[in-house]
Amino acid sequence: MRYERPETLMDATALLAEASENAFVLAGGTDLLVRMQSDDFKADLVVDIKSIAGMGEVTETEDAFVIGAAVPCAALGEHEALTAAWPGVVEAANLIGSTQVQGRCTVSGNLCNASPAADSVPALVAANAKVRIAGPGGTREAAVLDIPTGPGKTSLAKGEIIESVILPKPTARSGDAYLRFTPRTEMDIAVVGAGVSLSLDDDGVVKSARVALGAVGPKVMLVEDGARALVGTRLEDAALNALAAACSAGSNPIDDKRGTVEFRKQVAGVLARRAAQTAYTRAGEK
Amino acid sequence: MTSIAVSTTINDDDVEFLCQPDETLLDVLRNRLGLMGAKEGCGTGDCGACSTIMDGRVVCSCLVLGAEAQGRTIETIEGLANGSELHPLQSKFIEHAALQCGICTPGFLMAAKALLDKNPDPTEEEIRYWLAGNLCRCTGYDKIVRAVQAAATEMRGESA
Numbered sequence: 001m002r003y004e005r006p007e008t009l010m011d012a013t014a015l016l017a018e019a020s021e022n023a024f025v026l027a028g029g030t031d032l033l034v035r036m037q038s039d040d041f042k043a044d045l046v047v048d049i050k051s052i053a054g055m056g057e058v059t060e061t062e063d064a065f066v067i068g069a070a071v072p073c074a075a076l077g078e079h080e081a082l083t084a085a086w087p088g089v090v091e092a093a094n095l096i097g098s099t100q101v102q103g104r105c106t107v108s109g110n111l112c113n114a115s116p117a118a119d120s121v122p123a124l125v126a127a128n129a130k131v132r133i134a135g136p137g138g139t140r141e142a143a144v145l146d147i148p149t150g151p152g153k154t155s156l157a158k159g160e161i162i163e164s165v166i167l168p169k170p171t172a173r174s175g176d177a178y179l180r181f182t183p184r185t186e187m188d189i190a191v192v193g194a195g196v197s198l199s200l201d202d203d204g205v206v207k208s209a210r211v212a213l214g215a216v217g218p219k220v221m222l223v224e225d226g227a228r229a230l231v232g233t234r235l236e237d238a239a240l241n242a243l244a245a246a247c248s249a250g251s252n253p254i255d256d257k258r259g260t261v262e263f264r265k266q267v268a269g270v271l272a273r274r275a276a277q278t279a280y281t282r283a284g285e286k
Numbered sequence: 287m288t289s290i291a292v293s294t295t296i297n298d299d300d301v302e303f304l305c306q307p308d309e310t311l312l313d314v315l316r317n318r319l320g321l322m323g324a325k326e327g328c329g330t331g332d333c334g335a336c337s338t339i340m341d342g343r344v345v346c347s348c349l350v351l352g353a354e355a356q357g358r359t360i361e362t363i364e365g366l367a368n369g370s371e372l373h374p375l376q377s378k379f380i381e382h383a384a385l386q387c388g389i390c391t392p393g394f395l396m397a398a399k400a401l402l403d404k405n406p407d408p409t410e411e412e413i414r415y416w417l418a419g420n421l422c423r424c425t426g427y428d429k430i431v432r433a434v435q436a437a438a439t440e441m442r443g444e445s446a
Contacts, residue, residue, distance in 0.1 A: 028351065033348070
């Protein structure tokens with residue numbers, strides 16, 4: 001195995017573009033190093049992106065927060081403006097693994113690892129986050145929703161790296177939340193995860209909403225029927241029931257040791273309802 | 287594989303070592319530098335026995351490549367005591383009998399140090415969540431939590 005630590009994105013993408021199929025980006029390493037322990041995993045090249053300028057920083061621009069691909073999740077929780085703007089995204093990122101994992105793991109890595117149960121991804125999708133992608137042919141932007149394509153698979157082309165996650169600045173009177181179900185409160189993998197983001201008009205009526213679910217299908221899903229059930233309401237019982245029904249119906253989970261199909265579908269509705277209520281309360285407080 | 291030359295700072299000392307590209311920081315500490323305090327429990331970041339502090343954040347050294355230590359500041363259990371004077375966390379672990387077999391202890395101490403460096407007055411709940419990535423299979427967690435609370439009290443200069 002070769003270990004490279006390029007100082008520019010251009011060098012990093014060139015290394016990956018020229019490499020074999022067994023080339024990997026290293027940011028926090030909390031997934032990659034675990035895989036490297038396995039006998040049937042082979043890495044020919046590991047490209048550590050932490051020496052590239054800007055990768056380790058959260059930058060606040062006029063209309064967005066730009067989270068460099070090597071920013072550890074613990075640093076997101078320490079960023080006051082980001083935590084105030086997107087508490088649900090920060091909560092989700094801070095649910096990943098242990099304190100030790102938090103000090104290393106990144107939201108870009110959580111996204112690229114493409115686990116259906118990734119905690120930060122439904123929250124990012126609900127927040128309508130984008131990613132900036134650097135590749136041999138230049139840079140492009142894509143929606144977070146479009147990056148995972150299935151378990152362990154992404155839409156990134158050979159040589160492409162996520163450079164940053166871009167969270168738009170929330171509009172006035174908007175809020176978000178993320179909830180997951182796990183048997184243990186810490187150090188566990190989501191059986192179901194639900195992220196909700198919504199914004200209100202001056203009368204407290206939901207103007208727009210996004211609802212995303214994790215761990216109930218091969219990739220994160222945006223539940224548009226669920227979001228539509230909230231728009232035009234003040235989250236009365238009928239709206240919340242419609243949201244829960246849409247989330248249960250839209251879920252396409254598997255049976256495994258951590259939860260049955262029937263259980264996951266029900267919990268998807270329950271968590272979406274609770275996340276929507278928290279997001280609504282937060283939106284009203286801004 | 288070609289060895290990589292790494293310059294780093296460990297427990298305030300400048301250290302240089304050669305390692306393989308796929309060698310973990312834990313293996314470097316134990317096998318190349320003779321720092322045997324960090325333990326390998328699981329090797330996959332689940333147990334916290336290999337906890338060390340890198341640039342002020344507690345990490346599992348089994349999930350860090352040795353090559354990543356370049357230019358970083360590493361703290362290990364070997365640097366926790368000041369000469370023969372134990373750190374308050376170490377004294378309180380002994381006083382409260384917060385260890386039995388001791389395999390998990392260096393990891394707990396380094397994780398607890400990182401907590402108290404950041405938050406000198408954590409609640410019991412904050413301590414328990416912070417240490418959720420450190421597993422102990424014989425002492426149980428209550429004595430460990432009490433020891434961390436007692437050390438925090440002493441370090442704040444208050445009497446228990």
